[in-house]
Amino acid sequence: MTAEYSKQNIIAELTAPIAEITKCYPTQRSAIMPALYLAQDTYGFLDEIAYLAISEILDVPEIWVFELASFYTLYKNKNMGKCHLQICTNVPCMLRGAYDMLEHLQTRLGINKGETSKDGLFTLSTVECIGSCDVAPAMMVNETYHTKLSKQSIDQLLDQLTQAETESLATDILSLTQNKSSENNKPLANKQPLTKSEPTTGQES
Amino acid sequence: MSELVLLKHITHPDSTDIEYYEKNGGYQGLRQVLSDYSPDQVIETIKTSSLRGRGGAGFPTGLKWSFVPKDDGKIHYLCCNADEGEPGTFKDRLLMERDPHRVIEGMIIAAYAIQSQVAYIYIRGEYGLSIEQISQAIKAAYARGYLGKNISGSSFCLDIYIHKGAGAYICGEETALLESIEGKRGQPKLKPPFPAVSGLYGCPTVVNNVETLACVAHIFARGVDWFTAIGPEDAPGPRLFGLSGRLQNPGIYELPMGLSLRELVFDYGGGPLTGQFKAVIPGGLSAPMIPLAGLDVKMNFADLAAADSMMGSAAVIALDETTSIPTVGRRIAEFFSHESCGKCAPCREGLHWASKILNRIESGQGRPGDLEQLQVICGGVFNNSFCALGVGASWALRATLKHFSHEYDALITQQTIPIRDRTRP
Numbered sequence: 001m002t003a004e005y006s007k008q009n010i011i012a013e014l015t016a017p018i019a020e021i022t023k024c025y026p027t028q029r030s031a032i033m034p035a036l037y038l039a040q041d042t043y044g045f046l047d048e049i050a051y052l053a054i055s056e057i058l059d060v061p062e063i064w065v066f067e068l069a070s071f072y073t074l075y076k077n078k079n080m081g082k083c084h085l086q087i088c089t090n091v092p093c094m095l096r097g098a099y100d101m102l103e104h105l106q107t108r109l110g111i112n113k114g115e116t117s118k119d120g121l122f123t124l125s126t127v128e129c130i131g132s133c134d135v136a137p138a139m140m141v142n143e144t145y146h147t148k149l150s151k152q153s154i155d156q157l158l159d160q161l162t163q164a165e166t167e168s169l170a171t172d173i174l175s176l177t178q179n180k181s182s183e184n185n186k187p188l189a190n191k192q193p194l195t196k197s198e199p200t201t202g203q204e205s
Numbered sequence: 206m207s208e209l210v211l212l213k214h215i216t217h218p219d220s221t222d223i224e225y226y227e228k229n230g231g232y233q234g235l236r237q238v239l240s241d242y243s244p245d246q247v248i249e250t251i252k253t254s255s256l257r258g259r260g261g262a263g264f265p266t267g268l269k270w271s272f273v274p275k276d277d278g279k280i281h282y283l284c285c286n287a288d289e290g291e292p293g294t295f296k297d298r299l300l301m302e303r304d305p306h307r308v309i310e311g312m313i314i315a316a317y318a319i320q321s322q323v324a325y326i327y328i329r330g331e332y333g334l335s336i337e338q339i340s341q342a343i344k345a346a347y348a349r350g351y352l353g354k355n356i357s358g359s360s361f362c363l364d365i366y367i368h369k370g371a372g373a374y375i376c377g378e379e380t381a382l383l384e385s386i387e388g389k390r391g392q393p394k395l396k397p398p399f400p401a402v403s404g405l406y407g408c409p410t411v412v413n414n415v416e417t418l419a420c421v422a423h424i425f426a427r428g429v430d431w432f433t434a435i436g437p438e439d440a441p442g443p444r445l446f447g448l449s450g451r452l453q454n455p456g457i458y459e460l461p462m463g464l465s466l467r468e469l470v471f472d473y474g475g476g477p478l479t480g481q482f483k484a485v486i487p488g489g490l491s492a493p494m495i496p497l498a499g500l501d502v503k504m505n506f507a508d509l510a511a512a513d514s515m516m517g518s519a520a521v522i523a524l525d526e527t528t529s530i531p532t533v534g535r536r537i538a539e540f541f542s543h544e545s546c547g548k549c550a551p552c553r554e555g556l557h558w559a560s561k562i563l564n565r566i567e568s569g570q571g572r573p574g575d576l577e578q579l580q581v582i583c584g585g586v587f588n589n590s591f592c593a594l595g596v597g598a599s600w601a602l603r604a605t606l607k608h609f610s611h612e613y614d615a616l617i618t619q620q621t622i623p624i625r626d627r628t629r630p
Contacts, residue, residue, distance in 0.1 A: 024366040026406055029388035033371060037330075064388065071390040071546075072371030074330045090292040091490055091536050092449040092522055128374065128540055129490075130331050131295035133449035133520070134456045143333040 005043065010053035014038060018057050028058045032068055036075055045079045081116045081123035083161050083177060086140045087149075089126045092133035101137050101149045102126065108158060121165050122158075142177035210423055210443050211416070212459045215303040221338050223345040226306040232351055234425030235310050238317060239359040245275075247318035251421065254429045255441050260286055260377070260414030261489065261517050263440070263506050266421070272401035273319045273409045282410040283316040283324040285418055286382055287339075290329060290374040291489035292540065293520030296445035296457055297415035301328070301335035304419065305342035309365065311418030313351060314425060316363050319411050324363060327382050329370040340367055374544035378592055379412040380404075381546065392548040393592035416445055436461030440505045444519055450486075451478045451525035462516070467500040470523050480526035484608060488517025490537060491597030493604030494524070513604070530609035531616055534602055535563035541587075541598035552595035555586030559602065571617035579606060 017038055022031045035058065039050045046069050055062040069075045085105065089098045106112055109122050116123040132138035135147035146157060164176065219225035226232070238247055252267030273281060285308065289297040300308060308326075316324045328336050343365050346352045354362045368386050375381045376391040383405045385391040404410025413421075420442055424432050433441045440462045446469060449455045453475025460473070470476070470485055484494040487504065493514045495502060502512045509516050524533065542556035559582045562575055583603045587595035606613065 025386075025388075027388065030368075030386060032388045033385070034369065037369060037371070067390055068371075068388070072330075072373050074370075074372035089536075090540060091486075091533055092293050094532075094536055095450045095522070095524065095528060127331075128543065129290060129292035129294070131289055131298045133293050133295050133447060133522070136449060136455075140331065 005049070007049050007053045007056075010039065010043075010050060011057055013042065014053065015057050018054070022058070028060055029064060031058055032060065032065055033072070036065070036069055040075060045076050047077060079116075079120075082121050082165065083141050084123045084125065086125045086127040086130070088128065088130050088132070088136070088138050090129040092129070093136040093138055096136035098137035098149075101139070101151070101154060104151045104154055108155065119165075121162065144177045209459050210427075211300070211304075211419060211445055212457065215299065220303050221305055221342065223306060223342070223349060227349075230426050231306055231422075232310055232349075232357075234422055235313055235351065236357050238314050238425055239357050239361055244318050244320055247314060250429060251318070251424065254424050254432045255439065256417065256420055256424065256432070257440055257506070258414055259416035259420065259444065259518070261291065261491075263516055266413065266417055269401065269413075270315070270318050270411055272399065273411060274402065275320075277409070280323070280406075280408045281319050281321040282405040282408055283312060283319060283321040284379075284382065284386070284405065284410060284412045285312050285324070285326040285415060286377060286379065286412050287326050287328040287332070287335065287415045288370050288377040288382060289332070289415070289518075290377050290544075291491065291518045291520060293447060293449050293486065293489050293522040294518040295447050295449075296519075298332055298335055299445075299457055300415050300419050301332070302338050305335075305338045306346070307419045307422045308339065308415055309342050309346050309351070311413075311421040312365060313346075313356065313363055314421050315411065315413060315418060317361055319409070321411070322362050322364065324365045325368050325386055325405075326365060327368045327370055327376065327386060329376075330372055336367060336369060343367070373546070375546045375592075375594060378594065381592070382412060383410060390546065392546045393594075395591075437463040437505050439507065446473075446504075447518075447520045448474045448523070449520070450523040451482075451528060452476065452523040453478060462505045463503055465501050465503055466495060466521070469504060469521055470500070474521070474523060477523065477525035478527075483524045483526055483528055483530065485524065486520075486522040486601075488515050489520040490522070490540065491515075491593075491601050492517040493600045494533075494608065495604075496608045513600075515600075530605050530612045531563065531567055534605040534613075535560065535567050537598065537601050537605070538563050541594060541601075545594060549591035549595075552587045552590035552592075552598075555582050555590075556595065556598055558582055559587070566613060566616050569616075571613075573617065575617060576606065576610060576613055 018035045021034045025031055035054045040046050051062055051065040055065045087102050105124055109117050111117050111124055113124050113126050130138060130140055132145055132147050137149045138147045139149055214220040248267055248270045256266045257263045258266055287297055312324050350357055352363055352365055370376050373391045376385045378393050379400055380394040381391040400410040400412055402409060435442050443459050444462050446458045446460055452470055458473050466485055466487055482497050484496045486492055486494045487509060495514055499512055502508050506516050538556060538560035542560045545552045545556055547553045559579060562579055566575055583599045588599040590596055
């Protein structure tokens with residue numbers, strides 16, 4: 001983004017795409033959630049300036065915007081690291097060692113969950129079930145799923161992401177963490193009775 | 206079951222392409238519905254199939270559709286609940302990522318049955334690839350005339366939109382889901398009125414799970430007789446069981462209901478990772494765990510209910526002898542506490558309270574009386590929550606206390622710190 005971050009600029013930039021969104025709904029209010037996503041995807045985070053801009057674009061009370069941004073956990077109210085690591089610690093992942101992996105991540109990155117590394121590259125969070133229970137423990141890095149985590153695979157991944165950063169390969173980080181490179185393009189052996197079977201959902205790159 | 210149906214095309218590299226889907230019989234059921242069936246006949250067919258919802262509650266699908274008023278002059282809505290969030294559940298994600306047209310076809314048929322011209326699919330925000338695949342499938346379906354105006358030459362018109370969730374487990378509850386589409390916080394509403402009468406934007410609305418709608422598409426492709434021949438009479442049809450936790454072969458298994466939990470975790474799951482199973486959670490984290498001695502229970506709605514548990518989302522989470530039940534109990538309380546929408550005090554305060562006590566017990570600060578206190582909070586506080594979230598948490602937690610109180614006791618009596626006399630101020 002080159003323009004200054006201001007309410008006027010957000011309004012200028014997002015009015016047209018938000019108008020597209022409103023066509024999907026009979027009320028303006030329904031478009032608030034997608035509008036929040038749009039602002040977050042555009043600027044990386046959400047704040048009062050964005051709430052106000054969205055409320056003006058949609059002509060809805062600002063509280064309607066703020067109450068959603070504060071209720072739903074995927075809306076981020078502060079600048080996140082370039083790579084948002086979200087490790088699942090819910091029961092199926094926990095049973096497969098998720099807490100050990102969390103500890104390893106905290107040690108490696110020198111941060112606690114909820115924090116961002118000093119270089120701004122990593123934010124570490126825990127997350128509730130992300131639907132990768134058969135290949136636990138699982139973690140999302142931005143939109144990419146990483147499954148069957150081990151200390152070794154975590155080290156490899158962090159090295160890869162750090163390297164991409166030090167070599168200023170911003171596009172690399174993007175391509176490493178977008179949903180299209182995600183797992184599951186080769187999932188699922190359904191098993192017949194009494195046959196030995198392969199683990200299901202495949203591992204991604 | 207000799208032939209896989211729900212998972213049949215999952216592993217094929219082209220399974221998400223509309224050409225592949227059509228070549229393998231896709232959208233033929235829909236075409237037949239639009240040319241030969243009245244909406245009422247579609248509802249009757251689904252009633253005859255005895256299809257029950259695959260999301261959690263297991264409500265008969267045809268019956269749900271039949272509650273929508275006819276010729277009331279109102280707009281009707283169909284919503285597909287793809288906010289899969291019940292811990293242990295990952296089946297809908299697979300269907301959307303690998304067989305998205307089946308879900309779309311099921312949605313179109315359901316929308317026709319209830320005469321809805323606008324449908325939403327509410328997909329949880331974390332499922333980026335599901336959103337991508339469904340979105341491409343919708344585009345392809347428009348291009349082929351399966352969506353939009355005058356579908357396949359009929360007078361029926363339908364638009365489908367994706368509404369992306371934003372990280373709230375409670376939005377899997379149908380009234381919360383509808384609130385969320387309306388642009389509000391995902392907080393459940395009092396029923397009645399049920400959505401079929403007053404749902405999205407106050408209009409009659411049906412909310413169906415992803416797997417349920419996939420089954421609808423299969424029923425019209427293969428016939429009711431095929432469907433009812435699979436599994437028990439009161440719960441027929443194929444079902445996706447998600448196996449996870451401490452067993453050898455986790456994964457999705459397509460099987461008829463009615464087999465025993467033991468078969469599921471031994472014959473399919475391959476048995477425990479270490480030693481012996483301690484207990485198995487049969488239907489997602491809200492379903493009360495069943496101890497080893499109860500594993501012969503049949504996986505159907507009635508038998509699981511009789512065993513004080515539930516079928517839920519058919520997500521089977523196995524716990525073996527390395528598993529600490531108090532830790533699982535603590536995690537259950539933490540999860541539901543985190544996901545409480547905050548609307549009602551019993552759930553909001555009770556779960557927070559319980560999770561504090563459980564954390565304390567786990568970290569070596571347990572006190573005599575803690576378990577009794579937990580029983581009171583479970584049974585008398587969040588069990589009285591507004592929606593099923595607190596109730597489910599209460600059931601799940603109480604099962605850990607009922608079957609494994611000795612594990613909690615062991616943690617508490619082992620304390621080395623002085624135990625405060627709690628009868629004094």
